[in-house]
Amino acid sequence: MKKELLQIIEAEINNSKLKEDVMIYAEELIDFYEKNRSNSKEKFKQTLDKYNFETMDKFSEYSEYPSVTLFHGSGSLEFWPVLDYEGGVTGRDEEIGVIITEPTCWLDESKYEEPLQDEAVEWNWGLKDKIVFVWFATIWQEIKGYDYGI
DSSP states (O other), X not given: OHHXXXXXXHHHHTTOTTHHHHXXXXXXXXXXXXXTHHHHHHHHHHHHHHSSTTTGGGGTTSOSSEEEEEEOOTTOOOBEEEXXXXXXXXXXXXXXXXXXXXXXXXXXXXXXXXXXXXXXXXXXXXXXXXXXXXXXXXXXXXXXXXGGOO
């Protein structure tokens, strides 16, 4: 996954003056997520074992069609499992806990002048979003999340 993602990012950033810093940042982000893959994969699997079509009857008191959502706060990419009852979200599942914490690395936007600073901000947040969701998708495939029916 790492090699392919870095190739895509490198093609996207192409001739930017930020290329070297963005590539280092992208690699740090990927490494952060991969270092946490095993633990997060287990928590994601626990979530699906706990909340699936066979077990959802005991959770369906609020709605006929509950779903599991990986919740994160505004401006944060720390993910928790919650139940979503057609828009009404329960509290975090403390039993399972955080599936993945906020990454500890950042692209230092302050070292750039405008307009490069704006571009750095876009890369900082854009890469965080893209990489975490690709990472989650690969875990979903590995644990065959599609077999759980929720």
